[in-house]
Amino acid sequence: MNIGQAAKHSGLTAKMIRYYESIGLLTPAGRGANGYRHYNERDLHQLAFIRRARDLGFSLEEVGKLLALWQDRQRASADVKALAGAHIDELNRKIAELVGLRDTLQELVDHCQGDDRPDCPILQGIESGCCSAPSSRPSPITAPGKG
Amino acid sequence: MNIGQAAKHSGLTAKMIRYYESIGLLTPAGRGANGYRHYNERDLHQLAFIRRARDLGFSLEEVGKLLALWQDRQRASADVKALAGAHIDELNRKIAELVGLRDTLQELVDHCQGDDRPDCPILQGIESGCCSAPSSRPSPITAPGKG
DNA sequence: TGTTGACCTTGCCATAGGGTTAAGGTCGAT
DNA sequence: ATCGACCTTAACCCTATGGCAAGGTCAACA
Incomplete structure (x- = not known):
């Protein structure tokens, strides 16, 4: 799935997704032979998580911490x-x-x-x-x- | 009075005062032969007005409108x-x-x-x-x- | 006279969270 | 071959302000 579709499904914009990747909030998406980013279900899930954390007013820095905790199965x-x-x-x-x-x-x-x-x-x-x-x-x- | 003194008296910073001038919120201050800006009592009064309007949460754009009304003796x-x-x-x-x-x-x-x-x-x-x-x-x- | 330090000048970079536009590459369909 | 829709990077816009740098000015002091 390309960035446009990922944007629609997550409620973010393509611009935001690229921005989040550029500041290290997201691990760089995989690329096809043509250079296009592609996204799988797990990526979509993560994008949706970010979207909702933003909706709750968390800053991007806080979202980063939440993401880390979310992905850490050993978290307290x-x-x-x-x-x-x-x-x-x-x-x-x-x-x-x-x-x-x-x-x-x-x-x-x-x-x-x-x-x-x-x-x-x-x-x-x-x-x-x-x-x-x-x-x-x-x-x-x-x-x-x-x- | 130079910009540093004007800043102290108004509670703004010199940087803010220059910025306000640069965006047209303030009419350009008078300059001495050395290029330094100088401020009189009326200027100080205006700076203090801006400072307090900002303290009340008005945006700079709104402050501009307030200033115009303030200086318009025919205002409603x-x-x-x-x-x-x-x-x-x-x-x-x-x-x-x-x-x-x-x-x-x-x-x-x-x-x-x-x-x-x-x-x-x-x-x-x-x-x-x-x-x-x-x-x-x-x-x-x-x-x-x-x- | 020379120096030091405080002050002033302009100008650029950075912040959050993108919006907007531009120049160009890629794709499917006609 | 061409068109429109998509993608890419890059760059500049916004608010309101802090920070820093390079250089000019001024007052005081040795």
Whole structure:
């Protein structure tokens, strides 16, 4: 099976699969005489695993560790649990951060008339740093790619 | 005042200030005979505004719009409120997404013994996509820069 | 005067997670 | 022989920022 078919079956894109191979997340796929990558059932299974781990918000680095554990029949489930637990902690940290931002901003918005006059507590709040400013710079939360 | 001092006073870094200038977020700073940028009180005020808007999680693009509104004495506060409201919506969307991921993952973790045996519902869950998979790919949430 | 160190300049590389496009090779079918 | 659909690598785009390098400037000190 070629990369296009593997992409469709796994829910990834061909680009992603090549990228994952290039960063060593995947062992290089076998190649035909024409240079095309080919994938068997086991490869598909692995791609699907990666896809779902990504869906759960694991970074590629974490996915790599999960893959290693997945393929290690001697693994201790405690290791997996620790990895997942660390990810949950990270998610909780980000959630708390975003909630803090939202609440601060919501407070400003609630005090803004939102009419055609220029007076605006939101701008004043940003200008003067009045409201409970988040303790530190929020971690970089990138805008979604484009949709 | 040179860029280093302006950076310290605003809480940004010199690098950020140059970057903001390069992308047109800031009008180019004045230069001395030696080519050094210099900043006055008004500039500092603007830098501080940007810094606090970033702290509230606005993207640089949004900060640009906020700056324009801030400097427009004819603005309608409704425009500011709309911008802030859209940002709150975006924050809420991201929060809901992260909460969904966390809950799914937490459920898997709760079912894992976490001992030295290899049996692991977490890996099984990822493998089979058993648990309520998030409806779509989570938006890319980058890891924090480095700390 | 010479040197040292702190500061400034520009510019390139890197990050995550790809999207998009380009230039070209391969394949099956007509 | 040619066409479209597929594949290959490569390269540049995005966010927002850190890091590093090579070189110019400046103030202070011997």
